[in-house]
Amino acid sequence: MQTGSAMDVILVVNSGSSSLKFALYPAMGNQTEVLLSGVVSGIGVRPKLTAKMTGEPLAIKPPFDDIAKDATHASLIKALQERLVTEYSQFNLIAAGHRIVHGGSHFTKPTIITPESLQRLKTLIPLAPLHQPQSILAIDAIAKNAPELLQVACFDTSFHRTQSKIEQMFALPRALTEEGIIRYGFHGLSYEYIASVLPQYLGDKADGKVLVAHLGNGTSMCAMKNRKSVASTMGFSTLEGLVMGTRCGLLDAGVILHLIKQKGLSVDEVQKMLYHESGLLGVSGISSDMRDLQRSDDPNAKQAIELFCHRAKEEIGNLTAVMQGLDAIVFTAGIGENSAMIREKICEPLEWLGVKIDKDANQNGKTKISTVDSKVRVYVIPTDEEATIAKATRGFL
Ligand code: ADP
Secondary structure, three states: OOOOOOEEEEEEEEEOOOOEEEEEEEOOOOOOOOOEEEEEEOOOOOOEEOOOOOOHHHOOOOOOOOOOOOOOHHHHHHHHHHHHHHOOOOEEEEEEEEEEOOOOOOOOOOEEOOHHHHHHHHHOHHHOOOOHHHHHHHHHHHHHHOOOOEEEEEEOOHHHHHOOHHHHOOOOOHHHHHOOOOOOOOOHHHHHHHHHHHHHHHHHHHHOEEEEEEEOOOEEEEEEEOOEEEEEOOOOOOOOOOOOOOOOOOOOHHHHHHHHHOOOOOHHHHHHHHHHOOHHHHHHOOOOOHHHHHHOOOHHHHHHHHHHHHHHHHHHHHHHHHHOOOOEEEEEHHHHHHOHHHHHHHHHHHHHHOEOEOHHHHHOOOOEOEOOOOOEEEEEOOOOHHHHHHHHHHOOO
16 A cells, blocks of 8 residues: 555544544554644635644645635545645555544444445434534545545544433433434544543543543533443533533523524524524623633623533532542543633532642643542543544554
8 A cells, every 4th residue: 555655644534514624644653643734714704724734844834825715625625635645745645534523323433434324424414414514525525536545434422322321311202212312422532532541640540430521612521430431411412511612501492492482583593592602602792712711801701701610510510420429530622621720610619529629730731630638530631532533544444
């Protein structure tokens, strides 16, 4: 497969509703070594390449000189693939791994994309209408440019399929449960990564009762026992659970009925409100970005932070009850990895559970941020969803 001295590589693609993250990994060797990576954000509005390019030692140029205003996931993938041939001849692309938000009940592990599995992925579009179509477009775009290339789908829902049936059920009429209206849980690629590195930090306790808080733009928590998911705060969709950047989290279904029936909002208007105008943005009226809220003196910004932390505390209580105990908490993703203030605010009211934060360690960016006498250990561990995808894709080579 190696052409000349070119290095065999895997392209990892993470297609968001308006963003495209990509990364190149060696097909062999160290799973976290990234050769080149980037993010195009604002697709459909004002696309721009936002992320730094890695791989300076190889003097790699960014894969896009100029991003067209009307760029789509498909056109960007095409440009990237063309660049790989014309500009990056030191790399030989042998496989692509995709992050797929929804795998339904069927996909419990990474899967090679075939016409049959692609067809099945398309049937899941109604379950994730904002994300699934973009992932499928990316798969199609790659297949069009390189029909023989191995493509692998890695699912955000798979990690949670170890949950008990009861944990996955809503108390709805049975026929709906049977047709798949259940709690799927998301952010599974992030949780899988954290589960894979837990022994390095926790030793034997890695297989205990561990609560992982993925606090990014999207936020969720996962309760793990033996490094397997037993419960998660996200449910049928990516709306449920904690307060997010622009999503509401926990909401009485009666509110939705009220918005439609009494206030006369259309279903599309309600969808837009719940996905894009709620959460930190909706409560603060300022920003969905935690950094902006932390800097602000506005009382509404402060209230948004209070609500964010309050809901996190409530869900820690829930998940601890499900696990019947708590050995460790792990913070990860943008807010979890970077905001000492949020970590402290979430952990402080948990002293009754045996959580004691070492404030200096927390402020100073240490990995372990609990005190030596804390019954529950608390860690900050960076997540790496792309590394999980690269590893899974390598498994098929
Ligand atoms: P995504 O879900 O898009 O992958 P990230 O994991 O990158 O999101 O997290 C984005 C969130 O992390 C934003 O709310 C951002 O404000 C927050 N964040 C990043 N750095 C910091 C920081 N230093 N302090 C507080 N919040 C931060």
